[in-house]
Amino acid sequence: MSVIEVERLTREFAVGRRGLGRRRVVRAVDEITFTVHAGESIGYIGANGAGKSTTIKMLTGILTATSGTVRTCGRDPIQHRREVARRVGVVFGQRSQLWWDLPLAESLTILAAIHRLPARHSTARRNELVDRLGLSAFLGRPVRQLSLGERMRGELAAALLHEPELLVLDEPTVGLDVLSKERLRVFLREENQGARGQGRTMLLTTHDMDDVERLCDRLLVVDHGRLVYDGDQAGLVHRVGAHRVLVVDLAEPVPTLEPAVADLGGVTALDSESDGLRHRFAVVPGRVGAAEVLARVGQVAQVRDLSIVEPDIEDVVRRLYERSSPS
Amino acid sequence: MAERHRDDVRPGPLEPYRAIFASRVRSQLAYRTSFVFDLLNSVSFGLLEYLEIYLIFHNVAILGGLDRAESLLVFALARSAFTLADLIAGPLDGIPQHVRAGTVDVLLLRPLPVLAQFVLGDVNLRRLGRLALYAVVMAWALGEVPIAWTPAKVALVPVTLIGGAAIFAAVFVVAGAGQFRLLDGGEFANGFTYGGGYVASFSGQVLPAPVRAFFTAVVPATFTGYLPTLVLLDRDGPAGLPAWLGWFTLPVGVIALAVALLLWRDGLRHYQGGGG
Numbered sequence: 001m002s003v004i005e006v007e008r009l010t011r012e013f014a015v016g017r018r019g020l021g022r023r024r025v026v027r028a029v030d031e032i033t034f035t036v037h038a039g040e041s042i043g044y045i046g047a048n049g050a051g052k053s054t055t056i057k058m059l060t061g062i063l064t065a066t067s068g069t070v071r072t073c074g075r076d077p078i079q080h081r082r083e084v085a086r087r088v089g090v091v092f093g094q095r096s097q098l099w100w101d102l103p104l105a106e107s108l109t110i111l112a113a114i115h116r117l118p119a120r121h122s123t124a125r126r127n128e129l130v131d132r133l134g135l136s137a138f139l140g141r142p143v144r145q146l147s148l149g150e151r152m153r154g155e156l157a158a159a160l161l162h163e164p165e166l167l168v169l170d171e172p173t174v175g176l177d178v179l180s181k182e183r184l185r186v187f188l189r190e191e192n193q194g195a196r197g198q199g200r201t202m203l204l205t206t207h208d209m210d211d212v213e214r215l216c217d218r219l220l221v222v223d224h225g226r227l228v229y230d231g232d233q234a235g236l237v238h239r240v241g242a243h244r245v246l247v248v249d250l251a252e253p254v255p256t257l258e259p260a261v262a263d264l265g266g267v268t269a270l271d272s273e274s275d276g277l278r279h280r281f282a283v284v285p286g287r288v289g290a291a292e293v294l295a296r297v298g299q300v301a302q303v304r305d306l307s308i309v310e311p312d313i314e315d316v317v318r319r320l321y322e323r324s325s326p327s
Numbered sequence: 328m329a330e331r332h333r334d335d336v337r338p339g340p341l342e343p344y345r346a347i348f349a350s351r352v353r354s355q356l357a358y359r360t361s362f363v364f365d366l367l368n369s370v371s372f373g374l375l376e377y378l379e380i381y382l383i384f385h386n387v388a389i390l391g392g393l394d395r396a397e398s399l400l401v402f403a404l405a406r407s408a409f410t411l412a413d414l415i416a417g418p419l420d421g422i423p424q425h426v427r428a429g430t431v432d433v434l435l436l437r438p439l440p441v442l443a444q445f446v447l448g449d450v451n452l453r454r455l456g457r458l459a460l461y462a463v464v465m466a467w468a469l470g471e472v473p474i475a476w477t478p479a480k481v482a483l484v485p486v487t488l489i490g491g492a493a494i495f496a497a498v499f500v501v502a503g504a505g506q507f508r509l510l511d512g513g514e515f516a517n518g519f520t521y522g523g524g525y526v527a528s529f530s531g532q533v534l535p536a537p538v539r540a541f542f543t544a545v546v547p548a549t550f551t552g553y554l555p556t557l558v559l560l561d562r563d564g565p566a567g568l569p570a571w572l573g574w575f576t577l578p579v580g581v582i583a584l585a586v587a588l589l590l591w592r593d594g595l596r597h598y599q600g601g602g603g
Contacts, residue, residue: 013601062435064599078599085438095429097436101354113338113346114437120334 002071003166003201004036004059009068011054011225028054030225031068038165039199041192043216043233045206047317051225052205056170059203060090073165086115089159093171096151097158098143104154105139108161115162122161129157133187149180156187160200167191169204173211185214209310221317228320234286237311240319243282245270246290248297249305253277260296267293285311343439347447355452362452369456376406376528377464391530392565396471397556398530403465404484405527405552408491410458413524416496418449419503420520423513426506431598442500442591474559483555486577491527491551493580497587498523498546504587504594523548532565539568547583550576 011029029051036042046052057063058070061077061084070077073087091097098107112122130136133153138146146154152172159167172188173181192202192215206212212219212233219236221229229236246267248257253276258269266287270280281293290308297303356362380402384395393401422445425431434444474480502516509515527548531539542548554573557564564570 011601057432060436062432062599063601064596081435082438082440085436088436090436092429092432095433097433099350099354102350106350106353110346110350114343114439116338116340116342118335118337123334 001038005071007069012066032227042203043212043219046222050222088166089164090168091159093174166201245309246281247307251302251304254301351450365453366456369453373457373460391532393530400468401552401556402528407461408551409524411492412495414454416499422506487555490577490580497583500587504591507594507598527551
């Protein structure tokens with residue numbers, strides 16, 4: 001069963017001053033087509049301004065499409081906005097759905113009433129969310145006094161109270177500390193994989209590669225409003241040749257390590273810092289392992305420390321765009 | 328057994344509104360002292376308005392064909408209707424701020440009409456203070472003016488209040504809908520809402536004919552106080568404004584609200600169209 005069906009979805013905005021006849025039409029979303037099936041976990045990624053938020057707004061009935069069709073839970077989200085709202089939960093990282101001046105507990109009570117949940121059902125669901133998200137310590141505090149991490153957990157409870165079929169998350173981990181991010185990811189993974197056998201369909205936008213790796217089975221990459229990739233993460237990295245960066249700190253300075261790795265495929269010495277104490281290598285995942293590179297370096301110098309920088313999502317997307325656009 | 332049964336039933340369609348309204352009431356009553364001061368503040372604002380009428384009639388005996396008590400009846404009817412509307416639909420004033428802050432998006436994500444959420448989400452109980460003051464003024468004025476009471480006239484007073492509140496609520500809704508299109512049109516919109524409310528609290532006869540026509544046919548403000556007062560007093564209206572129109576405040580209010588809701592729908596569609 002498909003939860004989201006989007007066909008040749010297009011959204012244009014007129015920008016520029018009104019009434020001066022100089023309005024320019026910008027395509028924020030350009031003929032995007034995809035289908036999301038029940039239980040899938042989708043990473044909707046792209047650079048800032050690529051059209052991610054615009055797509056989400058069209059999926060949830062906030063914005064109308066200029067052309068093309070959207071079906072969310074089988075319904076047109078503009079014409080059946082209220083029904084779609086009952087079946088979809090949305091979390092915007094940047095804007096709160098909670099009542100600022102009320103305790104978190106009361107926001108949850110109001111939302112249960114808004115969704116007209118039967119008392120017994122909503123109490124059970126609420127207790128479960130309070131428990132799993134660890135909300136009990138700050139349930140009685142006004143939302144405006146919560147830390148960002150606490151608030152995001154509250155937002156998730158608010159979006160999931162009515163047990164939506166589809167959970168849409170716009171930048172859910174932005175601004176969170178490492179621990180809060182981790183906690184959120186564990187929770188979201190559980191929601192998607194379904195501890196009780198029923199996986200919730202999830203669509204999230206993010207700039208965080210860790211989010212993608214931990215949470216998303218399938219990636220949709222948009223660039224300048226167009227869908228440029230639809231597939232899993234390994235396929236994406238393979239297709240664009242995105243690399244990890246290996247940073248090696250040495251005990252004694254060495255001017256260059258280029259010859260040491262010259263005959264290894266899939267690795268390039270990028271540069272060195274601190275007069276040769278720190279060297280950086282670009283490594284293509286799947287073609288060569290970090291251990292092999294390390295072994296080669298170890299033959300010419302003593303390694304003191306090592307770190308690996310994963311491919312940056314913006315970088316992957318940029319490469320993808322460079323490859324897909326005709327030159 | 329019965330208890331458990333009730334817990335399994337889906338709450339009725341009004342439950343969401345009751346919950347939102349109750350939470351607003353609780354949050355406004357949370358700080359008792361502050362609320363009492365807000366109430367007093369609201370009453371003193373009403374007193375200032377009253378003072379204006381008092382000062383006018385300190386200098387003249389008759390204004391626009393009405394003496395002091397008659398003018399106070401117009402004032403009390405129109406201001407009560409306006410304040411009732413403001414209590415409910417006043418929050419629509421804040422639409423530009425809500426659009427800028429993105430809260431309209433949040434309202435669209437809930438399974439309730441956006442207008443109802445706006446209206447209930449910001450109910451302003453302070454207005455009750457002023458409403459109480461107008462009730463006192465109205466009771467006094469009704470006792471002072473010479474009215475030949477008939478059952479129809481008795482019924483006209485509450486019906487006029489409801490119709491008048493509907494008229495002003497419609498003006499608030501139209502102004503709100505317009506602000507989806509003109510985000511910087513707040514001051515312009517206030518001209519219709521608060522301006523209409525101000526004009527309505529005086530005798531329609533003092534207005535120049537075109538202005539009077541505007542505040543009868545376009546913004547039907549004269550229906551909220553002046554025209555029904557003419558009916559109650561068995562007086563004739565000024566040229567072009569027959570007094571019998573004063574019987575029709577409620578139907579005019581219903582029509583105004585219906586038109587306003589259509590315009591609201593259009594404004595919201597415009598927002599969803601991305602013009603905001």
